[in-house]
Amino acid sequence: MTISIYNTPVKKKQPFTPLSGKKIGMYACGVTVYDMSHIGHARSLIVFDVISRYLRKQGYELTYVRNFTDVDDKIIARANSLGTSYKEISEKYIDEFRTDMNTLKVKPADVEPRATEYIPQIIELVRKLEEKGLAYKAEDGSVYYSVSKFREYGKLSGRRTEEMIAGARVDIEEQKRDPLDFALWKRSKEGEPWWESPWSKGRPGWHIECSAMSTDILGPTLDVHGGGRDLIFPHHENEIAQSEGAYNAPFVRYWVHNGFVTINGEKMSKSLGNFLTIRELTSEVHPETLRLLLISQHYRSPINFSKEAIQTSNQALVRFYELLDRINRATTAGGADRLKPIADAFMGNFEEAMSDDFNTAKAVAHLHDLTTEINRELDSSPSISEDDSRSLRSAFKLVSEVFGILEDEPAQFLDLIKRSGISETGLDEKEIQDLIDQRGAARKAKDFKRADEIRNMLLSKGIQLKDSPEGTVWEKI
C-alpha cells in the first residue's frame, strides 16, 4: 500500500516514494544532552519510533539516524556551574536518555552519532561552504553562513528574508555581517572545549552537525527528516542552507514535524520550566499508557497533557489487556472458526490508517472496534478455536510491533495494575483474599446482606470485586 506523508514545505500529503527502491534514509533530530528528557521529547521520540517501526513493517530497508548534540552552550554552562567537564555532563545524560528510551520501549536508532565524533566532517563541510562563498570568517575566528547568498532560504518555513529582517527579534551580533547569518563554527572562549580548525580553536555551531552527520551516514539527500515543529525555523531551514549550499542536491524529500505536548494549554519546555520528565512520569504510569496516550492523537496535533488524559488511556489499555487475557483463557482445541474475517478486516483497516500519513489515532479507533467485536463474539459463544486464536494473535502482533504496546503477558499486566495501588487500600493481599472468601461463603449461604456488606466495605477502600463462573477476582480502582 502506498504511504502518504504530510510534507512540511508543501503543506500537504504526498505519496511516499523513496529515492532508491525499498531503501530509506531517515534522520530525526535528537536531544541536547544537558538535562533529563521530558515528555515533549518522549512524544517526538515515540512518533519517529512508530514511524520507523511501520516503515519496516511495510518492507522498507530503513536506516534510521538520530543524533546527540553533545557539545553546546547549555551543556557547557551546566558543566561550569557544577565544576565538571562538558564531557561528563553529556555522558551522564546520554546514559539517562538511554534508560528512558528503554523504559518507553523506543527502539535504538540504527546510528546514533554525536556531534563531537564528527568534527573532521564538520570542518570539511564548513570549508566547502567557505570555498563556495557561502560562509565567511569573522574577525574573531568564528565562521558564519551568509544567508543572503542562499536564494532559497526560507523555503521550508515559508518566510522571506526581508520579512525576517523587519522582525524586531533578530539578534544583532557584532561579528555577523547580517543579522540572519548563523554560526557554523564558534571560536571558543576561555574555559570552553575546543578543537583545532583552519579558522580558530573552536567548536561547531548547532545546525552544522546535522548536515555533516546526515550526509556522512546517509548521503546528501535524505528520504525523511523529522523533528519537533519548533525545529522548522531556524534549525531545519539552516540545515537546508548548509547542505544544499554545499552539495547542490535536494537535502530532504519529506519533512516530518510533530506537534507539541502542552501542559495547561501551554507549550512545555525546559526554558519555561513547566516540564515533566519521562523519569517522573514513568515512575507512576505504565510506559504503554504513555505510548497509547501519545498515539491516540495525530502526530501533528498538539496534545494537552493532563491526569484525566492519562487515566483515560490507562482505562483503554486495561480494556485491551482484558480482552487479550480473555482470549487466552477462551482458547480451546475445538470450536468453530469465525474470527478470522474480523482479524483480517482489522489488519486491513490498520494498514490503511497507518499508510495515510501515519494516522495512529484512526488506527487506535480500529483497535477499539476490534475489541468490541471480539468481546461481542465471545459473549455469544465463549470458546475460540486454535485457528481463530492464531488469527487474533497475528492482529495483535501487528499492533505490538508497530505501536510498542500490548507487549506484556496479559495476566501479568493485569496483575501489575491490580497491585499498583494496593498500598492505598490499607489492606494486604491476604486480608483481601480472606474477605473475598468470607463473602463467598456468605453468598453460598444466600446471606446476601453480609456478602454485600463485605463488598461495599472493600469498594470503599478502592477494591472492586468481579464475580464470574470461575470465581471472584478483585481489582484496584
Added chain:
RNA sequence: GGCGGCAUAGCCAAGUGGUAAGGCGACGGUCUGCAAAACCGUUAUUCUCCGGUUCAAAUCCGGAUGCCGCCUCCA
C-alpha cells in the same frame, strides 16, 4: 510587528468536496441474588461566526472572533 497552525457533542478526538470514526462520561437495556466486567441502544439535523464557489462544503475561497506556536535555546 512578521509568519504559520488550530477552532468538530459535557470532555478528549478522527475526518481536506458526497451527507459527522473512536474513546471517556451520562442515561436506558441484556447478563447477574444484587453489583462489576462485557455486550446492545440513546446522547452533534450539525462541525466558532458571517459571506461566497458548487448539484453537493466540517472539508475550497474571502472576512471576523478566539486560542496556540515560530521569529531567541527548544522535541
